[in-house]
Amino acid sequence: MPLNSTASVHVMNNYRSYKVNRKLVTALAAEICRRLRVAHYEVCVQFVSPKAMQALNAQYRDKNQSTDVLAFPQYKWKRALKFQDHPPSTRPILNPLPLGDIVISTDDAAANAKLSKHQLDKEICFLIIHGVLHLVGHDHKKSEEKKRMFSEQKKLMRIFSGDKVKKPAWDGCVKSSAKKPAVKKPAVKKPAAKKSTPKKTAKKARTK
Secondary structure, rough: OOOOOEEEEEEEEEEEEEOHHHHHHHHHHHHHHHHHHOOOOOEEEEEEEEHHHHHHHHHHHHHOOOOOOOEEEEOOOOOOOOOOOOOOOOOOOOOOOOEEEEEEEEEHHHHHHHHHOOOOOHHHHHHHHHHHHOOOOOOOOHHHHHHHHHHHHHHHHHOOOOOOOOOOOHHHHHHEEEOOOOOOOOOOOOOOOOOOOOOOOOOOOOOO
């Protein structure tokens, strides 16, 4: 699916252990905003280390440990916004209103991906969706809230998931910066050369 929303998204990578495709992350977040009808707002997505996330989690939630994603909404919505299959088209605006910030611990996202047996870029897309849903009024403290929020997550993940022909829209949005160790090819032992035994030749008679 084409990612061409006009939503204002700022992406910052403060953890150099991973490469972030800012253009793709921007497009994903912008499309999520468009589908939730908040394309005229401004969103900031930050990628941080577990240490930085732990500090934020301790400061704002009194939990002295890292976590995968935190969302900092700017508004208190009377009703959580819902996914739209065909949202109206939008135009860029000069001074968008701040919707909020989403902070992702890339290491924690990688751990989630490994546990769920899927790729890191898919997990990043899921966490951006999760974060934006928090920004527009969703929560998962109560069972009914959780049911509604997770339903919206599934709908949004589906539009990015691709098919047999197209790759998922999240493909390559975040990758590890660690270089893969070069695979050493096993040394091929050459067969030992066979020792040839000299052939006995008949001695020629010498002539004076």
